[in-house]
Amino acid sequence: MIRALTAFARAGFLRLVAYRLRYVTGILTYTINVSVYYFIWRAVYAHAAPGTELRGYALSDLVTYVALGWIIRSFYFNNIDREIAALVEEGQVTTYLARPTSLLQAMTGLAAGESLFRLATFTGPITIVIFLLFPVGGPAGPAAFAAFLASAVLSFAIFAYLNFLVGMVAFATRSIAGLISAKHYTIQLLSGLLMPMAFFPDWLRLASDFLPFRHIAHTPAALYLGRAAGPELLGALGQQALWAAILLVACRWTWGRMVRRLVIQGG
Amino acid sequence: MSTPEPALQVVALTRTFRVFERRRGLVGGLRDLLHRDYRELRAVDAISFRVAAGEMVGLIGPNGAGKSTTIKMLTGILVPTSGEILAGGRVPHRDRIAHVKRIGAVFGQRTQLWWDLAVIESFTLLGKIYGVPAAALADRIDRLDAILDIGALLRTPVRKLSLGQRMRCDLAASLLHAPGLLFLDEPTIGLDIVAKDGVRAFLRDINRQFATTAIITTHDLRDIEELCPRILILDRGRLLYDGPLDRIKAAHAGRTRLMVDLLAAAPLAALQAIGGAAVTWEQVGPVRYRATFDRRVTRPAELARALLNRFAVSDLQIPEPSIESVIRRIYAEGAVPPPEPAGAAPPPEGGRR
Missing domain, CATH: 3.30.70 (Alpha-Beta Plaits)
Known part of the structure; x- marks a missing residue:
């Protein structure tokens, strides 16, 4: 079980080595994204006195928040949903059913390998470029930094499981291109990648407390900034871990049902 | 001499699908939104046969005959509507994971290798999935290389292989875990004549060396002639013939x-x-x-x-009759040669409809 998972991870790692151009354009894309939000936030704070805080964030905090959000995105990102949609379209799911492995194991394994690859080769350079170009602050302390690292790993799990669930819809509807792009924007907004939850209207902030999305970008960045300490820090990590566990159970349940449906109805 | 345990035993295997029947025209389309009419389609209709260990059997029939549905049920990824399958003492769909561990499958139209990975990496991954120890895997790859001549391809990404090379690697991939039962769905489709000959020779060698039981579906009569002493002919879900190819040819x-x-x-x-x-x-x-x-x-x-x-x-x-024409004639004329006296399936019930 675990052996197969690490084998998939190895394969995912190797698979990415094949694409060098994507690597270079990736660094550029991420730098541009951070630039855009950096200048937007600078414009927002332009007429305020230096040191002004909006909704509890100074400009320097926001720059750090946005930069960290993109830096960890370069690690946790994957295309599991698209890959499943492609498998369904090509009728390749049969191949997975005819093997002693589950699609969930295969997909999360491959994605984990890709993420480790990106962490080693991609996240590093992006971090350096972003820290050189923009005034990004350091972590609030060693505990905050450790919590941030653990949180980023949980971001990977939540993002991967959400993508897997979106991919599962492909079995029912054939084409999920629309759903994938809807999910993309939902996550971009509700994960807190664009701005901290504090900037949301009250009702949306309240709603996001009951959704898994904010744990993808907001929780790790907030931990880095030291917005939660002591029991609160553990509480934030615990909530994130709980969501990862809930989504994992949901993925397993959905895949199990999908297998039964495929096997009984014949795809 | 006692009869050895069959590698595969199939009794009255049946599979029906519900097919959505569209009404015609605009009004019909609107009515479809409210109420759908379904028709029951018997994709596989009460077929029975047994396959002895080490045997190579050809499963043939025109498109829509029920070959793929049968293969899906035999591999455990489709539940039969009724009837029984016993493979190595297991019911495939009830014990899918255990069953797929000891079978191999090659679908000519698809690859089971990972597109962007070097062949050897796909092999390593498959070895892990099937729980083959590293030393046993290396040994197996060596032996398969001796038959399939894939050593030079191992470091190449799958997307850069020619179709013939890919098929050789796919065959090797399906045999890494030493399956007792091998399903080959059109293993020579799309290959040129030289590559087809190659694949057939490999399959013969594999059958001889590993005594692998194989079930082959194909549209190419040459595949059957060179590989399968015994054929099963399916048409519209029914088993029309079970016996040696020669007898079919003689009958025609x-x-x-x-x-x-x-x-x-x-x-x-x-x-x-x-x-x-x-x-x-x-x-x-x-x-x-x-x-x-x-x-x-x-x-x-x-x-x-x-x-x-x-x-x-x-x-x-003097053209060889195509499988389609032979089958069509069998079906049209009801000219089914008498079944084998022992071990073969009973003749299809009810005769022509």
């Missing part, structure tokens, strides 16, 4: 055809003089003629010699 020897192109047109009567009443002649082109005869009465070679002696012949051929 009465409709052997010979095509001849002459350099100049000749009167049909002149051709009719050849072979006598046992041969029926037709003109099918400006200089092309077709003889239909029973090869048990008239020897094709004698017919050809007579033609060459009396006419200026530019081309002459």
Whole structure:
């Protein structure tokens, strides 16, 4: 079980080595994204006195928040949903059913390998470029930094499981291109990648407390900034871990049902 | 001598699908939104057969005959509507994971290798999935390399392989975990003649060396001739024939055809003089003629010699009947040769519909 998972991870790692151009354009894309939000936030704070805080964030905090959000995105990102949609379209799911492995194991394994690859080769350079170009602050302390690292790993799990669930819809509807792009924007907004939850209207902030999305970008960045300490820090990590566990159970349940449906109805 | 345990035993296997029947026209389309009409389709209809260990069996039939549905049920990824399958003491769909661990499957149209990975990496990954120890895997790859000659391809990404090379690697991939039962769905589809010959030779070697039981579906009669002493013919879900290929061919020897192109047109009567009443002649082109005869009465070679002696012949051929035409004739004429006396399936029930 675990052996197969690490084998998939190895394969995912190797698979990415094949694409060098994507690597270079990736660094550029991420730098541009951070630039855009950096200048937007600078414009927002332009007429305020230096040191002004909006909704509890100074400009320097926001720059750090946005930069960290993109830096960890370069690690946790994957295309599991698209890959499943492609498998369904090509009728390749049969191949997975005819093997002693589950699609969930295969997909999360491959994605984990890709993420480790990106962490080693991609996240590093992006971090350096972003820290050189923009005034990004350091972590609030060693505990905050450790919590941030653990949180980023949980971001990977939540993002991967959400993508897997979106991919599962492909079995029912054939084409999920629309759903994938809807999910993309939902996550971009509700994960807190664009701005901290504090900037949301009250009702949306309240709603996001009951959704898994904010744990993808907001929780790790907030931990880095030291917005939660002591029991609160553990509480934030615990909530994130709980969501990862809930989504994992949901993925397993959905895949199990999908297998039964495929096997009984014949795809 | 006691009868060995069969590798595969199938009894009255049936699978039906519910097919959505569309109404016609605009009003019909609107009514479809409210209420759908379904029709029941019997994709596989009460087929029974057994396969002995080490046997290579051809599963043939026209498109829509139920071959893929049968293979899906045998591999455990589709639940039968009724009937039984027993493979190595297991019911495939009830024990899917345990079953797929000891079978191999190659689908000619698809690859089971990872597109962007070097072949050896896909092999390593498959080895892990099937729980093959590293040393055993290396040994297995060596042995497969000796048969399939894939050593030079191992470091190449799958997307850069030719179709023939890919098929060899796919065959190797399906055999890494030493499966006792191998399903090959059109293993030579899309390959050129040289590659087809290669794949057939590999399959024979694999069968000989590893005693792997194999079930092969194909549209290519040559695959069957060279690989499968025994064939199962399916048509519209029913098992029409279970026995050696030779007997099917013999049963159709009465409709052997010979095509001849002459350099100049000749009167049909002149051709009719050849072979006598046992041969029926037709003109099918400006200089092309077709003889239909029973090869048990008239020897094709004698017919050809007579033609060459009396006419200026530019081309002459005795085409093999295609699987489709043989099956179509079996179906249309109900001309099923008698079943094997022992071990074979009972004849399809109810006869023609």
